[in-house]
Amino acid sequence: MGLGGVYVYMGAQAAIGASFELLYERAYQELSRDVFRFALSWTNDWASAEDLTQEAFLRLWNHRQSIDWNRPMMPWLATTTRRLANNRFRALQRRFRGTAEEMGVDEQFRAKWLDVRAALRALTPLERSALLLTTVEGWTYTEAATALNTTDAALRSAVSRARVKLEAA
Amino acid sequence: MANSRSGKVLADWNSVAESVQLPYEPPRPARNRAPLSLSVAALAILVAFLGLRGLGSGPSSPTATVPANVGATSEPSLVAAASTSPTEAQPAPSAHPLAIGGGTCTAEHVRVTSSQPAYGYGASGSTVAFLTLTVANDGPACDIAIPDGIDIAGADGVSVFAPITHTQGDAGVRIGKGGATTILLQATWYLSDAVTPSGPCERQVRDVSKVDIPLASGSLDATSEIVWKEVCVSGPSIDFRFKG
Numbered sequence: 001m002g003l004g005g006v007y008v009y010m011g012a013q014a015a016i017g018a019s020f021e022l023l024y025e026r027a028y029q030e031l032s033r034d035v036f037r038f039a040l041s042w043t044n045d046w047a048s049a050e051d052l053t054q055e056a057f058l059r060l061w062n063h064r065q066s067i068d069w070n071r072p073m074m075p076w077l078a079t080t081t082r083r084l085a086n087n088r089f090r091a092l093q094r095r096f097r098g099t100a101e102e103m104g105v106d107e108q109f110r111a112k113w114l115d116v117r118a119a120l121r122a123l124t125p126l127e128r129s130a131l132l133l134t135t136v137e138g139w140t141y142t143e144a145a146t147a148l149n150t151t152d153a154a155l156r157s158a159v160s161r162a163r164v165k166l167e168a169a
Numbered sequence: 170m171a172n173s174r175s176g177k178v179l180a181d182w183n184s185v186a187e188s189v190q191l192p193y194e195p196p197r198p199a200r201n202r203a204p205l206s207l208s209v210a211a212l213a214i215l216v217a218f219l220g221l222r223g224l225g226s227g228p229s230s231p232t233a234t235v236p237a238n239v240g241a242t243s244e245p246s247l248v249a250a251a252s253t254s255p256t257e258a259q260p261a262p263s264a265h266p267l268a269i270g271g272g273t274c275t276a277e278h279v280r281v282t283s284s285q286p287a288y289g290y291g292a293s294g295s296t297v298a299f300l301t302l303t304v305a306n307d308g309p310a311c312d313i314a315i316p317d318g319i320d321i322a323g324a325d326g327v328s329v330f331a332p333i334t335h336t337q338g339d340a341g342v343r344i345g346k347g348g349a350t351t352i353l354l355q356a357t358w359y360l361s362d363a364v365t366p367s368g369p370c371e372r373q374v375r376d377v378s379k380v381d382i383p384l385a386s387g388s389l390d391a392t393s394e395i396v397w398k399e400v401c402v403s404g405p406s407i408d409f410r411f412k413g
Contacts, residue, residue: 028195037186047327050189054196061197104327106188113185119178131175136183166175 020064027073028057034137035077038147041132042125043085044117046104056081078147122169123162130155131162197371198403272341276387278308279344286395289355300354300380300393301412306344313350313384314341315409320381320388321400323374328381331374332405342411352389354380355408358399370401 035056039049059080060067067076105113120128126148133144134155145155282305289297304313315335320328342350356377377397382389400406 025195032191032195033189036189036191040186040189050191050327051329053191058196058198061195104325105185106190109185109188112181116178116181116185120182132179132182136179163175166178167173169174 020069023069024057024061024064027060027077031074031077032057034074035081037137038078038129038133039081039085041129041137042082044120044125044128046113048085050104052081052084055084059084075143075147079149082148119166119169122165124158126150126154127158127162127165130158131166134159272312272314272385274306274311274313274344274384275308276384276389279304279306279311279313279384279389281389281391282349284391284393286393288395295357295359296398298356298393298395298397300356300391300395302352302354302382302389302391303349304344304352304389305349306346308346310343310345310348311385312341312343313352313411315411316383318405319354319383319407319409321374321377321397321402321407322379322381323400324376324378326379328379329374329402331400331402331407333407333409334405335409338410338412351412352382353408353410353412355410356397356400357406358397358401370399370403370406372403373399373401375399 032053036049036053039052039056040046043049043052056077060073060077123131129148130144133139133147134141139147141152141155141159145152148155150158281302283301283303285301285303287299287301289299316333318330318332321331322328344350375398377393377400379390379392382391
């Protein structure tokens with residue numbers, strides 16, 4: 001019976017581990033595209049957005065046992081993505097990878113993406129993300145402000161500035 | 170919204186973003202041998218405990234069968250054994266989002282002057298490919314250090330960090346002004362149904378033809394005419410060494 005009890009304990013631990021894996025997989029299936037779009041709005045760089053999406057989910061995997069899975073995952077992923085992006089750009093400052101081509105974009109969309117990227121380059125990351133998240137992605141001002149680590153008022157101001165800049169360009 | 174310029178830009182952004190093709194499977198860190206060793210250790214503790222107490226002599230309560238002192242030492246092992254990813258002690262992959270080089274050489278003075286691909290002999294079920302790079306220095310003497318990884322690009326052109334192994338030779342070389350050195354990269358991939366030494370790969374890059382070796386500043390870029398069919402990036406699968 002003692003041995004059986006230990007087996008039950010080990011089985012329970014295995015079940016807990018398996019449940020974390022299922023939660024993680026579900027989070028990825030449901031949110032990976034949203035995370036990519038957030039990363040794209042912040043970085044305005046397709047390849048970076050793809051890489052950051054993978055890295056954000058790897059961070060989620062590493063924290064799967066300590067995270068509160070009962071709460072929405074997107075704010076956590078968005079904040080993680082933004083922090084990774086900031087760290088990444090600091091590390092890449094000495095290695096310029098600028099190129100006229102944007103790798104990773106589907107061929108039929110590449111020309112359109114280059115135009116969009118050029119238009120949005122006039123905006124700061126905050127302005128760009130604020131505008132895209134609230135206008136295209138349907139986030140509330142509060143949700144976007146939380147993910148971008150700013151206040152509602154600052155976010156609304158950023159959205160307004162972004163619109164003015166885009167129209168004036 | 171769509172009638173204004175900003176509206177058009179946003180609509181175009183949305184349509185392009187919709188086209189993204191992300192991997193179907195979520196990313197996971199590499200597995201290693203730790204779970205097996207931890208499982209064995211946990212089993213050994215259990216067997217030793219049962220041997221001291223005698224089988225079947227304890228009470229039926231699961232919590233009472235494992236004394237506190239044994240539980241305190243074995244619980245982390247049991248949890249780790251049950252975990253599918255006991256790699257918590259490893260640095261997070263994002264600590265190296267792209268390869269970062271060491272040494273003192275910079276891309277301003279050091280460059281690849283020749284890139285020679287070749288096939289090698291591998292174990293049954295595997296393919297080995299080499300890429301020999303001649304690296305010349307037209308600046309002041311400097312050092313190239315073995316990095317923790319290199320960047321590789323597959324058919325999609327997206328650079329991915331690939332950890333490396335370093336099985337032979339020096340950990341760094343000094344290249345004098347006007348001098349050169351040789352870097353040998355070795356990639357190994359397996360047929361889909363072959364047994365690999367380290368088990369199935371969780372994340373891989375296909376059709377690799379470009380490599381990017383980081384320096385202290387900038388990088389060495391090279392292409393291989395022999396395409397590396399599959400490179401496992403969830404663990405070190407490329408060997409890096411200096412020759413000559």
